[in-house]
Amino acid sequence: MTSADLSIIIVNWNSVDYLRNCIASILANTHNIKYEIIVVDSASYDGCRDMLKNLYPQVHFIQSEYNVGFARANNIGAGYACGTSVLLLNPDTEVRSHAIERLYSCLQTLPHAGIIGCRLLNSDGSLQTSGVQPLPTIANQILDAEILQRWFPKSSLLMSARKFEGATSPVPVEAISGACMMIQREVFDQVRGFSTDYFMYAEDLDLCYKICMAGYTNYYVADAEIMHHGGGSTQHRRSRFSEVMIPESTSRLLRKTHGHSYSTGYRIALSVAAVFRLILLSLCFPATLIKLLAYEWWRGAIDKWFVILRWGLGLEKWVHEYDAGLSGGKLNESEKSEKTDE
Structure with a gap:
């Protein structure tokens, strides 16, 4: 593909089954945008190459010989992207309804749009509160507890997606979960993509911080829903x-x-x-x-x-x-x- 409206970049690491369902959901629910899908396998060699070749030969596949981490793998994928906009999507997600088209529309129309994020759902359909986060401080990191978020859902210090339940229009936020981030390609390039100071975790917050420092606004779109199964690569119980x-x-x-x-x-x-x-x-x-x-x-x-x-x-x-x-x-x-x- 020589040009596209949107490049969807998915970094895979031992998530071939999730990846299969993720791509199927994109194809089933995204029709009014010219898009491409790029999959970067970060040295998991879990069979995703053969799966894509057999089921989705239109997907562009990139094999990294080393596990280079989430940030660097996304940057590698962006280097091959042809779209004027980029969607960074986790493999353990499933697109619902016209979520991608809704995010793309917001990206084109919102003033000074930086990163656009969606309403993330857990596997049981409940709200995934980490879809919206504050940029980290000592205070909000020490007080980061599920019970406090339940007691103070509207707190700016403990900002989460709960604060914006029922929102009918996009709202400005500090940070968006890296599970689903849409951004204009020129803005992504302007801030030099993901920082490679992190092997895993916090790179999405770092990108949101750089976007804010560059004068753009990150937005949360509550009426665009994507299911994020969470822990597809690291298992449901966190490892050491x-x-x-x-x-x-x-x-x-x-x-x-x-x-x-x-x-x-x-x-x-x-x-x-x-x-x-x-x-x-x-x-x-x-x-x-x-x-x-x-x-x-x-x-x-x-x-x-x-x-x-x-x-x-x-x-x-x-x-x-x-x-x-x-x-x-x-x-x-x-x-x-x-x-x-x-």
């Missing part, structure tokens, strides 16, 4: 890898936006919060013995905050192994492009 990389990536972002001292303050504050939560969880232990589900929740919470405390104390040293890859080197070699019909 995720629990460490999330605060590590957030710390890097805070260092960029607020300075080194602020980032250090975040690490200290999160460590103190981890100690506090571990104490509370320990006091709750007798009550968890009544129900198996309660115990499973308690065990998961203990594991999470123990790992976060270790990270805060600098004991998860393996995280620094990603620094070399993020600065270039081996991760930047040998990305190969090949269409599935070749």
Whole structure:
């Protein structure tokens, strides 16, 4: 394809089944836009190449020989894009109704439009609150808890998609989830795409920050819905890898936006919060013995905050192994492009 209105870029990592359904939903629900689909496989080799060749030969497939991370893989896909606009879409999503066409229309008509995001739904159809987020600060990261979001759904400090339930028109927001982000190609290029300072997590917040600093406005469109199954690549229960990389990536972002001292303050504050939560969880232990589900929740919470405390104390040293890859080197070699019909 030599030109398109929209390039849909999907980064795959061990999500071939989700990817198949994602592409099927795009084709079934998007008809009034000239678009292309680009899939970048970040060295998962999970059979997606053969699946695309057999079912969707029109999809442009790019194989990376190394797992270069979410940000770099999206940038690779954008390098092959022909569209005047770009949709960055997770493989574990399914488009509902005319969501993509609605987002595209808003992108063309909203003033100073930066990133356009949609209403994300969980697999059971409930609202996925992380579709809208505030740019991180120490305060909102320490207070980031589902129960607080339920108690204070309209809080700007704890901003989530709950605040905009019932909105009938696009609303300006600070940050949009990386599961679904639509942006003009020239704006994406202007801010040099995703920052490769992050292997995973926070790169979407970083992009939203750069868009705001460039003078554009990010918008949330509540009447465009996409189902985001969540955890398609990392499983539903967060791994130790995720629990460490999330605060590590957030710390890097805070260092960029607020300075080194602020980032250090975040690490200290999160460590103190981890100690506090571990104490509370320990006091709750007798009550968890009544129900198996309660115990499973308690065990998961203990594991999470123990790992976060270790990270805060600098004991998860393996995280620094990603620094070399993020600065270039081996991760930047040998990305190969090949269409599935070749």
